Amino acid sequence: MITDSRFDGPGPDSRWQAALAEGRFLIQRCAPCGAAQFPPSLACRSCGAAAPAMVEASGRGTIYSTTTVRKRDGSHNVSIIDLAEGARMMSRVEGDPDRVRIGRPVAARIVTTEDGAPLVVFDIVGAAK
Amino acid sequence: MSDPHRGTTAVIGTGITNRWDAPGFSAFDQLQEASILALEDAGLSLGDVDGLFCAMSVSGLPVLNVAEKLGLNIRHADGTMAGGSSFIFHMRSAMAALNAGLCDVALIAYGSNQRSAGGRLVPMPDPQPYEAPYKALYPISSYALAAQRHMHEFGTTRAQLAEIAVAARKWAQLNPAAFERDDLTVEDVLASRIVSDPLSKADCCLVTDGGGALVMTRADRARDHAAPAYLLGVGTAVSHRQIAAMPDLTTSCAVQSGREAYRMAGLGPGEVDHVMVYDAFTICTLMFLEDLGFCAKGEGGAFCASGAIAPGGSLPVNTNGGGLSCNHPGMYGIFTVIEAVEQLRGRCGARQVAGAEVALAHANGGVLSSQATAILGTAATI
Numbered sequence: 200m201i202t203d204s205r206f207d208g209p210g211p212d213s214r215w216q217a218a219l220a221e222g223r224f225l226i227q228r229c230a231p232c233g234a235a236q237f238p239p240s241l242a243c244r245s246c247g248a249a250a251p252a253m254v255e256a257s258g259r260g261t262i263y264s265t266t267t268v269r270k271r272d273g274s275h276n277v278s279i280i281d282l283a284e285g286a287r288m289m290s291r292v293e294g295d296p297d298r299v300r301i302g303r304p305v306a307a308r309i310v311t312t313e314d315g316a317p318l319v320v321f322d323i324v325g326a327a328k
Numbered sequence: 329m330s331d332p333h334r335g336t337t338a339v340i341g342t343g344i345t346n347r348w349d350a351p352g353f354s355a356f357d358q359l360q361e362a363s364i365l366a367l368e369d370a371g372l373s374l375g376d377v378d379g380l381f382c383a384m385s386v387s388g389l390p391v392l393n394v395a396e397k398l399g400l401n402i403r404h405a406d407g408t409m410a411g412g413s414s415f416i417f418h419m420r421s422a423m424a425a426l427n428a429g430l431c432d433v434a435l436i437a438y439g440s441n442q443r444s445a446g447g448r449l450v451p452m453p454d455p456q457p458y459e460a461p462y463k464a465l466y467p468i469s470s471y472a473l474a475a476q477r478h479m480h481e482f483g484t485t486r487a488q489l490a491e492i493a494v495a496a497r498k499w500a501q502l503n504p505a506a507f508e509r510d511d512l513t514v515e516d517v518l519a520s521r522i523v524s525d526p527l528s529k530a531d532c533c534l535v536t537d538g539g540g541a542l543v544m545t546r547a548d549r550a551r552d553h554a555a556p557a558y559l560l561g562v563g564t565a566v567s568h569r570q571i572a573a574m575p576d577l578t579t580s581c582a583v584q585s586g587r588e589a590y591r592m593a594g595l596g597p598g599e600v601d602h603v604m605v606y607d608a609f610t611i612c613t614l615m616f617l618e619d620l621g622f623c624a625k626g627e628g629g630a631f632c633a634s635g636a637i638a639p640g641g642s643l644p645v646n647t648n649g650g651g652l653s654c655n656h657p658g659m660y661g662i663f664t665v666i667e668a669v670e671q672l673r674g675r676c677g678a679r680q681v682a683g684a685e686v687a688l689a690h691a692n693g694g695v696l697s698s699q700a701t702a703i704l705g706t707a708a709t710i
Binding site: 212216237238263264265266267268269275277278279287288289290291301302312316318 | 457458459461462463464465469472473474476477480521522523524525526570571572573577
């Protein structure tokens, strides 16, 4: 045994991207300590355990902070989302950027960007379409 | 009981090019001029340097390039790259290396031509696949997210942030070497174009060229030099790379770097006469003054808006004009130390802080990611 089987196969970034391409939004959940984390890593950042497992995210979260990027060709939102599981990620809250507020509940969905890549974005829960 | 490192090393020379818009002068030219000036200031020559510490955004191998260009024969080097705070990481490393006898004369140097090379931060090869697709403006949106959260939790206002830009400009007007010296009012800042809410163009640092350098040696050798600034304490910390990984957007790991620097120095914020904090954006000044204990968490807005940090206030902060008004070549941290040393040496003219004996220089790297704090003192503090 030359390599350690815990680290066999594609790395966490590749596995995360592959799942996203199949329409699944994953985060990691450390079996020993129970901590959730994002982005994925080969180590649990809470307890130091190796190779935390990938699990499906609930997609529920709240807006931790938010900014509107204002460019000459238009504005778009950039937010940091506190996921219900306890991990945190950067994303975009869809809809009118001026309606995005810290503390609002949000739900994830996967969209396809202009260049064809899958991307996790969020909608405000209960927002009028 | 005093820390064994306290006061064992000193900055004996500083070099600053004051060339903030210098077409035709490369990043390495800026670094070399600053290095030569710093060694001349120390009464030493390039041949005396046996320890080299540098970081640049234009080169992944700055130690090799700088050693070649300056003809250095070094036996110790450190190219730690922690962003704009790197040079205070280098000071801590130089302190340890000097005390261990790994080198006798440490040169810490930086240069950049980001303004004349196109006026943008030079992108380093450091892909961020979990943030890049969201098209945040780098780095301003990261700081905007921190500012927005600070406003949400503590009621901090854009007008309070604007006071920070105005205070920096008032100091710059006392510094003939500052790049921006025109009058600036709170109304001007509030009327400036919003780039990433809540931060406007006037909440952002300058984009300039520039070079800076420091020469450090052990205290026993420093006594032979004019007005050494002794390193009383220095602390470093890293909390994240991407802004979404910052544990608390309103509190940086300057708390940790500051605690270590104060512990080593045996001093607290109340004993600091002069403060330099890396102001890449107005929110940085506010957060770092809180995190370093100059006011309570959440009170930075009111503290900065009170006039405390402007000329004539109770706490002289960023007396060169800061990254907001003096210069910002991209990795500004070394200039916080240079100004702190020059204040302790009493060489700051109209902006001189009378009787400054203890100065604190604090620098930030990445997006509030790395933090480094140095506390320097005159011979009277040893």
